Amino acid sequence: MKHHLLAMLGLHPKVLTETLYGLCVKRGIAITKVIGIASGVARQKIVSELLNPVTGEFYKLCREYPECFTGIQFSAESVRVARLGDDEIADIANSRQSQAYLDLIMRTVMEMTAHKEVCLHSVVAGGRRTMSVYLAMVMQLLARPQDHMYHLFVEPWEAETNSDFFFPPRQSRPMTTYGGLAFDAKDVLVELVEIPFLHLRPHVPAELLRSPDYQDILAWVQREVNVAPQLLPLSIDVDQHRILIGAIPISLEPAELAIYWYFAEKSAKREERVAREYYEGYFEKPKADGHFSRQASARMKSLYETLVQRHGMRSRFLNAFNKEGRIDLEHLRPHFSNLKRKISEKFLDEDFNRWYVVSAIGPRGDTCYGIRLDREFIRLPEARL
Structure with missing residues (x-):
């Protein structure tokens, strides 16, 4: 040293x-x-x-x-x-x-x-x-x-x-x-x-550190302090096709829930050595061709099939996967928007709901996606796969 x-x-x-x-x-x-x-x-x-x-x-x-x-x-x-x-x-x-x-x-x-x-x-x-x-x-x-x-x-x-x-x-x-x-x-x-x-540096988002400004970082810290005591647990209700933020239910379409479940799972399983604010360490980043990895795509597909296994509404979302079994970002963007809209309808405070939506972090071309909420607030369904 x-x-x-x-x-x-x-x-x-x-x-x-x-x-x-x-x-x-x-x-x-x-x-x-x-x-x-x-x-x-x-x-x-x-x-x-x-x-x-x-x-x-x-x-x-x-x-x-x-x-x-x-x-x-x-x-x-x-x-x-x-x-x-x-x-x-x-x-x-x-x-x-x-x-x-x-x-x-x-x-x-x-x-x-x-x-x-x-x-x-x-x-x-x-x-x-x-x-x-x-x-x-x-x-x-x-x-x-x-x-x-x-x-x-x-x-x-x-x-x-x-x-x-x-x-x-x-x-x-x-x-x-x-x-x-x-x-x-x-x-x-x-x-x-x-x-x-x-x-505080291990907790400051990477994008704020690329060109650090004191007022910007201070404002971020203040928002974190203001919102942290108000955060509510997030749970996924597979049987009812919904998520619950605290006791507030938000109904989702099967594809929306499968996508959201995947990103919630990524945040819930973040390793302890990886700081929550180090989003690049556990958020999902598309490959250079705009598609997510085979592993990420396969997990989303598997979760979707779990949700609709008793219904005949499977083809539309599954058709979004290419021959390699990968799904691209453009097919997920509308679902991200719908998720944000539905969450924002229940929780109007943007400083609050940003913890629960699927967020895009980083500059264009180097963006990763995930849910900011700390793993201690996330309740995943019992394993079904």
Whole structure:
């Protein structure tokens, strides 16, 4: 596992060296890449105080503890500044500049969490408070279970306010504060406190993560929270050719019920390791020729025959299957529409009924189909086949 660090940085660049000391020296975590986000004004100070090859405190830290900083990447290009148009933002002073930093943090976190073999460590101790708040919120939406977020504490406080202190050295180094109080840099306690936070990313639909927008993801989370307590169990009544959402019956034609039964079965049998919102992991996707797989088609056909085995109404739906026994998407679309109409007639709230209809997820040409409802709400008929 590789370990990368994302830090919000401001006019006190010591936050970065203190954080690296806490992670690499005290915890033994081998950080190999550092990205900082800062204002334009802060970036100049970061470069001058940390990145001078001779006097820069970042290089001093690496020389002081060489065994802890092998192969670490950090340079002036690693410090990112948000832009409005072609201009770097010198400091955050209005809502447009604030939004630009939120967008930059979103893009950076997505980039740094793109590979599962990388663990992201983030620190909210530096930079403008707005930036730290944004990072904390974005981490809740986009961080994965393996990622971490920290706040930084330095004790005694005299060291925190001393502009010459950047990390505890190996040897004694007496220092004094502006008020004349003495302390030894070697004895300063640098502590990273891990911040527990919600990890919502495994639950965010894949289509929202392709080009993530904070407001869009936040709105999705709010809808999920609002609707979740209202969800009702879904059951399939084979004998009466209907589904029940809670106690509300919805009568369906045999073909509609067979199709719906198939997709409900797929959702009910989703493996526990597959997140409900990872629709690509268990929804059904047509092949390149527009037909569903032989296995999916055969199951729909079998369910249909179970429903009509005592009736003479079989030929029309069965004629939709080709010589290979596969059915194409175009034959199912009208049934999807009818199912949605019948469910919507009983439940007018779109935020509610979207859990029960057969949904299309993903861009054109790469769309998968299924029922969003969590498996714990789905009651399948007893096996008849």
